[in-house]
Amino acid sequence: MNAVTPNDSGVVKQLLAILPPHCVITDPRAKKPFETDGLTAVRQMPWVVVLPETVEQVRSVLRVCRESRVPLVPRGAGTGLSGGARPSSDGVLLGLSKLSRIIEIDPENRIARVEPGVRNLAISEAAARYGLYYAPDPSSQIACSIGGNVAENSGGVHCLKYGLTVHNVLGLKLLTIEGDELTIGGATLDSPGYDLLALFTGSEGMLGIVTEVTVRLLPVPATKRLILAAFASLEAAAGTVGRIIANGIIPAGLEMMDARAIAAAEAFVGAGYPTDAAAILLCELDGTHDEVEEQAAQVVRLMRAQQATEVRASRDDADRERMWLGRKAAFPAVGRLAPDYYCMDGTIPRARLAEVLRAIEKLSERFGLAVANVFHAGDGNLHPLILYDSNAEGELDRAEKMGGEILALCVDVGGTVTGEHGVGVEKLDAMCGQFAAPELEQFHRLKSAFDPAGLMNPGKAIPTLARCAEVGGMHVHKGNIAFPEIERF
């Protein structure tokens, strides 16, 4: 363990010299909430937590870490699902939640300038009086911060039509560990030079600290309509997804739930979903009144042609909200089926949906763990929820092994191990299956361009070659893992 204790440490003294006392947390009880993010199976008590209130304080924290060569782990709202904010036992956890000012809503230029700790939903709430909103809507949007969204390139239900975070951020201000402040982009639609905006979006806090974000705002659509269709087979539901898109319709959202997820949601909130269906699709259309009317009629025809057993469309906004309720409550609903669940995030080509869902069923039987599927079908982003009981001997281990096989399957069919949750610490091993050594080395060189000393969020997002060599060997040694001191999650 760490030989340095917070109280006698020069680093803590330096941090206390630059930050107000209430912004430096060393007391174990006060540090406890910071030991995990949304991936609660992974826990690590941070050495010290700092919660700066100004950009200048952030800059000073970076300087202290740089000069003392102390690792630094950035954290937004702590809702991440891949352990990207797992603290270092010998490092500073830099929480950015107090930088929570909406600096400017500029309706003429359709932008919002905000600090990184501003909650995702707060931007749309502030823009609402101008008839504008911020499109990316991760399911945690009531709590998650825009800085965290940038770090993870977060998605959501509506990114099929409106894109991910990377498509909706126009500018960033950030600090590098070397103390440089970079201003990338702004209120314009492009800027000269390398696309650092894209590079930083989804970089999982490995390259720098975002201190200000400029996002684009969109006009709130005039009309929204939700169409629910039930199907007697996964194949029919999955086939309908491709048919809708092949017919030139890009729905605002296109979500799918399987029988187990439907049953769980019904038992939890009673949204009126058909519990005898093998799968349902929820298709939201938005736009002008005439456009939505025309597309809705077309979608209903396509669903019927695909043997939907039931099709219903929302009558008004209140009805639409009710129909969404089951989907929005699906994760907590599934959470009632078992003490724990493990949420996966692979993305696959849409044409392989039915095949991959069937393969996941087989894995579920083989591992003896139930799976519920509720996911973004329109962009092929799966969220299998593996149900397990962390108190039952070996179940967490089985759930993680099964998750690893699901991700390998996603890569095999031409997909990726993570669509929107990030790699964090959780999918480091899965990354070894997706990338070859030269690509991983290129990633490491890229990180070194911004963080030559390797202090920013060390050990996350990109596995070392040594680790990948070991992952390959782990199967050979049948559980006798070499180098047990190296952490595996």
Added chain:
Amino acid sequence: MARDRDDSVRLIAAVALAAAQDRPLAICGRGSKTFLAPPAIGSMLAVGDHSGVIDYRHDELVLTARAGTPLTELRRILASQRQMLAFDPPTFAGDGSLGGAIATGLSGPGRPWYGAARDAVLGITLINGRAERLVFGGQVMKNVAGYDVSRLMTGAFGTLGVLLDISVKVLPRPHHEATRAFAVDRDTALANVVTWARTPLPLAATCHVDGVLYVRLSGTEKGVRAAATQIGGDELPHGAEFWDSLRDQTHPFFGEGHCFRVALPPAAAYPALPGAWLTEWAGSLRWFRTEATREHVDLAARRLGGHATEFRDPQVPQPFDKGALKYYRRLKDAFDPKAIFNRGRLFQEIGQEAVTEANP
């Protein structure tokens, strides 16, 4: 029609040899956008023969093609499925390639609504300066595994690697389009498009030039008709030809003389400089024909929160922010340690950089 050919083995060998000999390479696709930046130093590496569609799945909205594939061929193939390259890259006078479109990162008149070149990129296979073939991203819509190298390559002018294969998101062609024309001065036009862009309307392009505002609407037939009634104006026949003439700069405005590309916050007032303007992207992109110097135009744009570049045949590379330049150089070194790719096209040689302050 260009031949389908995988030329990657030859290209990798050529890069390996150049790296071993410390010999710079000037990457050339189909040569249609050479005028966008100073010429690269070195012997030519022609990638035009690395051509052909590798995979196109219309119901996946994904197309993968080799970098040398001509854009006209891609447009033809996509049109057969009623789809399109949403970023609508310019082809200019020649016939651009997909690789050139991504390397230069330019997008057409629909950019604010359909996204930019970088928004469409899903995955790239490239050769780095160590002559390694690397694959980043993929063929799926959402992918956050590893750093977004594919988008970093977009607009990098080939300075970080030789693009081999590119996967892009494609979109359905709108069922219906209409172009409305209004005789208004430029300030009224700007006020109108700024208002309309805040309104839920099926906008797909705007342009103000020579006292006329053009607005493209796209979507379903009923939706477009309703929007046309709402905003008014007169129907412009053959609207598609007009928008193509903007995209490829065959419109008479782009004829003779100096032309600056000025990117501004959309609602920014026009700078008080003498010259003629053509404004696209609901105010975000403004082309400026003027006798004013580069320094004057750039300073005026920066004061408004934007930037200006000489679009054709700039004598020196674009000036970069001093803070960013340090990291650009390190990124360049991370991908191309011997600086063999497109030397001089994006950066001047070390020690001669044109540098601007971030916030003058």
